[in-house]
Amino acid sequence: MTTTHTTSKPTAARRVAKKKAAKTAPQALAESLFFSRDESWLRFNLRVLEEAQDATNPLLERVKFLAITASNLDEFVEIRVASLLQRIEEGHNEQQAPDEGGLTLVERLDHVATMLHEFVEAQYTCWNEQLLPALDAEKVRVLRWRDLDGDQQAYAVEFYENEVDPLLTPVTIDPSHPFPRVLNKALCLALLLRHKRKGAVAAATLLGVVTVPRSLPRLVALPQVAEGAQDFILLHELIESQVERMFRGYEVIGKSAFRVTRNSNLYMQEEESRSVLESVRAELHNRRKGDAVRLEIETTAPTEIIERLRTNFELDPWQVFRMDGPVNLSRLMNLYGETNKPALKYPVFKGKKYKLGRKSVDLFDELRQKDVLLHHPFDSYETVEGFVEAAAEDPSVVSIKQTLYRTSADSPMFRALTEAAQSTDVTVVIELMARFDEASNIRWARELEDAGVGVFHGIFGLKTHCKLALLVRRDADGKTRRYAHLGTGNYNPVTARFYTDISFLTSRPEITSAVQSVFRYLTAEAEGEHYEPLLVAPLTMAGDVIALIQREAEHAKAGRKAGIVAKMNALLDRKTVEALYAASQAGVQIDLIVRGMCSLRPGLKGLSETIRVRSIVGRYLEHSRIFSFVNGGEDETYCGSADWMARNLYERCEVLFPVTDEEAGKRLREEILGAYLKDNTKARLLQADGNYVRAPKSGAAFSAQDYFTEMACEPVAETPGKVATKKAGKKEVIS
Structure with a gap:
């Protein structure tokens, strides 16, 4: 016996409440x-x-x-x-x-x-x-x-x-x-x-x-x-x-x-x-x-x-x-x-570097032609570092705004921001209350201020948890454009090596303009008329997420294609869970990939029969948030910083962003989510009684993380699984 539990009930609790009321209905x-x-x-x-x-x-x-x-x-x-x-x-x-x-x-x-x-x-x-x-x-x-x-x-x-x-x-x-x-x-x-x-x-x-x-x-x-x-x-x-x-x-x-x-x-x-x-x-x-x-x-x-x-x-x-x-x-x-x-130990792995297209001379040229989606750590984080470092190294960049939640002591991004402040307008919103990183964030805030960076701490009472960077650049054609990075992970090159996260880089005016509005909200608490196409907490996100879930229910009731695949760290918000229950009762097939806490009870007859919940625990910490909605056959996919928890939806500044690029959206749904749904090695399935069991090994053993690692090392001809839909919202994984 390795531990002693000398009393079955906490005596501190008994001193405060000696009587426990009987459970009501x-x-x-x-x-x-x-x-x-x-x-x-x-x-x-x-x-x-x-x-x-x-x-x-x-x-x-x-x-x-x-x-x-x-x-x-x-x-x-x-x-x-x-x-x-x-x-x-x-x-x-x-x-x-x-x-x-x-x-x-x-x-x-x-x-x-x-x-x-x-x-x-x-x-x-x-x-x-x-x-x-x-x-x-x-x-x-x-x-x-x-x-x-x-x-x-x-x-x-x-x-x-x-x-x-x-x-x-x-x-x-x-x-x-x-x-x-x-x-x-x-x-x-x-x-x-x-x-x-x-x-x-x-x-x-x-x-x-x-x-x-x-x-x-x-x-x-x-x-x-x-x-x-x-x-x-x-x-x-x-x-x-x-x-x-x-x-x-x-x-x-x-x-x-x-x-x-x-x-x-x-x-x-x-x-x-x-x-x-x-x-x-x-x-x-x-x-x-x-x-x-x-x-x-x-x-x-x-x-x-x-x-x-x-x-x-x-x-x-x-x-x-x-x-x-x-x-x-x-x-x-x-x-x-x-x-x-x-x-x-695990073999040493280094993510695959992003290669520019043949017609692109630099990353900004690439972003004027297409969006860039990266899946870390399998795609190298150097592309994101280079995007931020451009603020210091590229004379055409005239402004940078960035949020910082956690970073590392020797982060090249931190150095880039301080160097950029010597010749460029630099604004940083740094979250001082990032749990157990408070001391280091205080130090960085002071060092950034000393370097001439405009440092803000967001809105009092709300943690700034969104992951945003916005560059303003005077391009060679004489036009001034905005370029944005939006992500699911922190601007931390160290954790980027062992956290799975999504990075999205774009020059789409509708997104970069909305990102600028979010920064104005963070620095001046000036609410914009709208933030579309972004979902922004605590302003719009909670209602928008429930509306997206309800839309799938309406599609299913009407006999149209419907389905939800959502990957996150935790699912606890009661209103969101209730919306998922209602969608399940409408016939929507729902697959949830929830690494940690999940209050939803799947597989209950008449309530959550069409909901499956799995958790992936492996070499890399699953940290990416991806939300895919079939939407009657017009798929919509979002990524971002927020889990479906009350603290993310109501107590933090968060952003979910749509991935509308056809190629990037297909990669998220078929390659990335498809692999997680096929995993039968590191996946555990949540049961109705709260326990988790290993996913059944039907067919060959398959690990999503191993697959992503192999794909980063050499080209793979086929994706591991495709998220498809059937009539009335039925969905399956096709190997």
Whole structure:
């Protein structure tokens, strides 16, 4: 047993709401129609864990998947679980309407707590019973101190003395030394100490705490003991082996690594006296000190240490997670990076570069003739980088406007924007509240301002999540034209290598003019008369999406061709789900490719019989949003930044854009969506009970991501599947 769940119900919740009202008929109905977002998310993370358990994946990639599940879980705990606890403690349980699953806050927290403990147990079972033995067989070992030979111990001690010890600050908790401020997710060591000197007072046990330095690697590489072998020791294991040197005069009678996760929600309030930038910076400071939500500690920890820590952090027993292995599995990502064994990783892949047409002299010449659609990472991101860099390098470019949600520290785009500002009008709308990128975005905002860039932070209370870049260029024919890039992913060259996303570049006046209107909305909150052909949140998108779904229902009722294929990260908006249910009842065949959370319940008789939901989890993070509507045979396809979630439709500035170019639209529907619908290797199908099962292997095994990779390396004669329609909205995939 790797975790302890000493109470089946969260006691914090019971203190606030001792009575639970019986479910009413409307609650039961809600539970039958919708899945809970939190439980759906946990099932998504379970699908990621399945990739760590899958022996057909390269071994170090499996380690990486396990690390990703831990990182995902951190964010879930510090945002979602923290929010549930806070709302319960504020007394919202009885006043709050049941959630999408028909449960109150207390009931939801009970379910989530149980699922969390079960998931953590599955993580450590995977590490101990599958990955560690497999790594050992490949001569990659994560050793305990007692397993090191003499030479390795000598090397480790020297490393400790030179690199580690100068950074450590041991603290003994007593009246003169209060409990140190343990930062969010900082790995620490707790020690149970007793004075060696005699006496009644000295016989009492004390608690010692040492914070493991974040500036050092969590895995220390050790001298090679055999050809082809790579040995490591965890940094906290090395520190543990030397604790007697830090606490001289004490007997160490117990020790354990631990980590505390805190509430990391940012709570912004609009104040005339404070800019958005200063507000975010102040809130970031609070994040590190938020209320404790979870305590992770080793299974070997003495009960006295656990109880002292639990009391100090004011946690209930269910909030203590005992780990049968390294605390903070996300740090195993270092094992992936430090191990030099290419055979245990995916082969290196570089996306295919876009080739200009024979009649084009540069990208702008190409865009005057046709639209350009790119599917990353299979199509190289260099084309997008070059589009933005043209603002600095092309003297014909006189203006650039761009949104930034997340980017990388060494982004060539960031450099291009600062360089372009020396001679060109540059406007950037940077989202300071991009979760866990706030600090870096603040830094970039200041650096851009220092370089002369006009920096704006969008509309207060709305995150700027749309992905837009607009260049104004005086072309060789003397005309001034606008060129736009619209995308589904962030302007981040690093994530562009392992996120699947769509980029769309165009000079179509109707689109570039609408993009300019969106920028005016973001910088001046000046609403345009219309934004057609774009769908813009929070202004028009929610209603437009439902109208598109309802139009398919009308086509189906009239006996015309109808069908929907929609790919997104999450589907949670209740009004949209209800529209999909109504379309299904009208006979519309609906295929949804939803990577993560999905509240829609497919396959219910009389409600959602024609709806199928699948999730693709593989080497690349599925991040593209593509929405295809058959529209009576006049197909319409949209891409963009928004999922079908309330936060995207009502609380963010988002854009969906139509892909009207015949060739590009056909590629989206037949090549890209067709491949995802054919996938029977990495696809899981959502069942009516909320569980996911592997797609049945009818015919040869097919992985969409592998197909895209192969297609990027060499020409492929045929597309893998074609989204076709039959009379009255029936649709099938033709191999």
